Amino acid sequence: MALAQVERVRAELAARHPGIRTEVVPVTTSGDRWLGDLSSLGGKGAFTKEVDAALLAGEADLAVHCMKDIPADRPLPAGTVFAAVLERDDIRDALIHPGGRTLDELPPGTRVGTSSVRRVAQLAASHPHLRCVPFRGNANRRLAKLAAGEADALVLAVSGLERIGETERISEILSPEQMCPPIGAGVLALQCREDDTETIGAVSALGHPDTHRETDAERMLLHVLQGHCNSPIAGYARAERDGRLSLRARVFSPDGKTVLDAHEWAGPLDPATLGISVAVTLLRQGAREVIDAIPH
Numbered sequence: 001m002a003l004a005q006v007e008r009v010r011a012e013l014a015a016r017h018p019g020i021r022t023e024v025v026p027v028t029t030s031g032d033r034w035l036g037d038l039s040s041l042g043g044k045g046a047f048t049k050e051v052d053a054a055l056l057a058g059e060a061d062l063a064v065h066c067m068k069d070i071p072a073d074r075p076l077p078a079g080t081v082f083a084a085v086l087e088r089d090d091i092r093d094a095l096i097h098p099g100g101r102t103l104d105e106l107p108p109g110t111r112v113g114t115s116s117v118r119r120v121a122q123l124a125a126s127h128p129h130l131r132c133v134p135f136r137g138n139a140n141r142r143l144a145k146l147a148a149g150e151a152d153a154l155v156l157a158v159s160g161l162e163r164i165g166e167t168e169r170i171s172e173i174l175s176p177e178q179m180c181p182p183i184g185a186g187v188l189a190l191q192c193r194e195d196d197t198e199t200i201g202a203v204s205a206l207g208h209p210d211t212h213r214e215t216d217a218e219r220m221l222l223h224v225l226q227g228h229c230n231s232p233i234a235g236y237a238r239a240e241r242d243g244r245l246s247l248r249a250r251v252f253s254p255d256g257k258t259v260l261d262a263h264e265w266a267g268p269l270d271p272a273t274l275g276i277s278v279a280v281t282l283l284r285q286g287a288r289e290v291i292d293a294i295p296h
């Protein structure tokens, strides 16, 4: 998936700057290597830390990250900036069941492979008769484990499956109502050193302003909520064609028994203020207590 993402960026850069030469610097992150519980890795940024270090060391000039994997409860690493936020892909999750069943058709006890606290909590709320089994590793690896019978079904992001060319495995695309997406779903962020005006100038035209507004609202929400690795938080902003911006967000208890929900329109508010407002609404509903009660 990461390599497909880099190729998209290279193609978009080449289309805008015909003379440009780019070179891929592959970096393996601790999140890729460690297949156990992510919370035991200590700290956030398991999928971004090593890439940020390569950027700051000058081993690379441009980092391509899934926005979803960039911690939002703190500023970007000192000395780096977002140079562009690319146009959003599909934000939805998909069910993959080798027999082609939909979520509602899965019989009790079906093993759904996912380690995502967001997916586990929502399945516990909507389909308590299913059984989630821990499943880590990149999407290709998870598909291989499914084929090997380590689970009966999987939930994966549609955008990730598109990037690795595996959308024909999808048995059902889940609506955001059924499975609220994560903050930053389906968005690639390009990050540069803040003093590298040359690279920033070259890539900034790849940015998509509406996606940037959406992710600003979403990430501010997460910043205010101050979740941790085990807190099931979901939400997505939508910029309408007429310019209006809304943000829906949900906070769950791990067992899915508590579901806090908020949906607001920005009106005259800027995206970040919308994020604050929705976060405050969730805090008023008890989000702090729900988040802090989860072991982490």
Ligand SMILES: NCc1[nH]cc(CCC(=O)O)c1CC(=O)O
Pocket: 047, 066, 067, 068, 069, 139, 155, 156, 157, 159, 160, 184, 185, 186, 187, 188
């Ligand atoms: N942590 C893995 C990861 N990071 C981003 C995506 C999906 C693509 C995206 O939302 O950008 C995935 C895989 C998944 O959740 O199925």
